[in-house]
Amino acid sequence: MRNLINILDFSISELDELIAVASDIMDNPEKYADKCRGKIMGALFFEPSTRTRLSFTSAMMSLGGQVLGFDQAASSSVAKGETVADTVRMVSAYSDIIVMRHPKEGAPIVASRVASVPLINAGDGGHYHPTQTLTDLLTIHKKKGRFDNLTIGICGDLKYGRTVHSLISAMSRYENVKFVLISPKELQIPDYVKEEYLINSEYIEVTDLEKAIPELDVLYMTRIQAERFESAQEYERLKDSYILNHAKLDFAKSDLSIMHPLPRVNEIDVDVDEDSRAHYFDQAKYGRYIRMALILMLLKTHGVDDKRGFGMEMEGKTCTNPHCISNSERGIKSLFTDNGKCIYCDQ
Numbered sequence: 001m002r003n004l005i006n007i008l009d010f011s012i013s014e015l016d017e018l019i020a021v022a023s024d025i026m027d028n029p030e031k032y033a034d035k036c037r038g039k040i041m042g043a044l045f046f047e048p049s050t051r052t053r054l055s056f057t058s059a060m061m062s063l064g065g066q067v068l069g070f071d072q073a074a075s076s077s078v079a080k081g082e083t084v085a086d087t088v089r090m091v092s093a094y095s096d097i098i099v100m101r102h103p104k105e106g107a108p109i110v111a112s113r114v115a116s117v118p119l120i121n122a123g124d125g126g127h128y129h130p131t132q133t134l135t136d137l138l139t140i141h142k143k144k145g146r147f148d149n150l151t152i153g154i155c156g157d158l159k160y161g162r163t164v165h166s167l168i169s170a171m172s173r174y175e176n177v178k179f180v181l182i183s184p185k186e187l188q189i190p191d192y193v194k195e196e197y198l199i200n201s202e203y204i205e206v207t208d209l210e211k212a213i214p215e216l217d218v219l220y221m222t223r224i225q226a227e228r229f230e231s232a233q234e235y236e237r238l239k240d241s242y243i244l245n246h247a248k249l250d251f252a253k254s255d256l257s258i259m260h261p262l263p264r265v266n267e268i269d270v271d272v273d274e275d276s277r278a279h280y281f282d283q284a285k286y287g288r289y290i291r292m293a294l295i296l297m298l299l300k301t302h303g304v305d306d307k308r309g310f311g312m313e314m315e316g317k318t319c320t321n322p323h324c325i326s327n328s329e330r331g332i333k334s335l336f337t338d339n340g341k342c343i344y345c346d347q
């Protein structure tokens with residue numbers, strides 16, 4: 001089964017193909033209106049969502065297909081204690097493709113191992129959000145016209161920001177991409193992202209947004225996420241660390257692309273919205289088209305094997321990440337790669 005768990009599940013040429021199909025859909029939507037007639041998408045959202053859930057729903061409907069599912073765990077039998085694995089087994093029987101968002105890191109791997117249809121990770125805790133990255137890549141393609149030779153500033157919650165981790169892993173494969181990682185010390189990028197994806201990339205970690213702005217081609221703002229913090233006090237202390245406003249853009253490049261996966265809270269002032277460099281609402285719109293292209297690709301490649309390794313048990317060892325699915329899902333074992341990383345959450 002072909003799944004999308006991590007953006008690196010797709011080669012650069014497959015990403016190029018998705019972007020080309022999404023662009024064609026935007027130009028010729030009528031060509032695609034019946035491509036998924038008779039197909040059903042299962043949308044399992046164990047965490048809140050506006051853009052991801054509704055753009056996937058819109059995508060499947062725009063392809064002529066139908067959608068079933070739930071938008072909160074409380075309205076499913078998870079509330080009675082059913083596991084992720086059993087839930088996905090059931091929905092596999094009722095649908096042709098599954099989209100799943102879950103607060104636990106690695107939950108999509110558990111799901112993909114029991115699903116009998118393609119499975120798409122729509123965000124797992126603070127880990128990955130590969131379909132947001134597809135949206136981000138389409139935006140960079142449309143607004144900058146290239147993926148190479150870019151200086152990309154990423155600002156905000158880099159520790160728990162799943163969109164950030166997936167974007168870095170995708171962009172680190174292109175030539176001469178420099179990352180400027182702007183965050184409070186407490187919310188710096190996790191080691192596993194540095195070790196896996198930044199090893200061959202140029203990057204700097206800084207705390208000052210204004211000083212960083214002039215050299216950037218792309219500024220990717222992110223929300224400080226209340227829901228990921230253990231301590232409400234720590235969130236209150238850090239929540240307004242960065243607020244981008246019109247004045248701060250005085251020394252920015254004239255062709256800067258300002259992006260944000262949304263939702264925003266305070267980190268982009270509404271006075272930026274009218275700036276021609278503010279691309280975050282276009283970015284959200286593109287989500288529908290790239291997700292249409294993704295659904296078509298995964299349904300077409302149904303039957304191709306997922307090449308993900310299965311991992312191995314290590315005597316007496318369990319994952320130390322409290323947000324990892326291996327510490328909450330009944331009936332699964334802790335499994336590790338050869339170099340000792342948890343196969344579910346990468347930590």
Ligand code: CP
Pocket residue numbers: 048049050051052053123132261262263
């Ligand atoms: N960008 C994003 O994932 O938004 P939602 O949480 O609204 O889906």
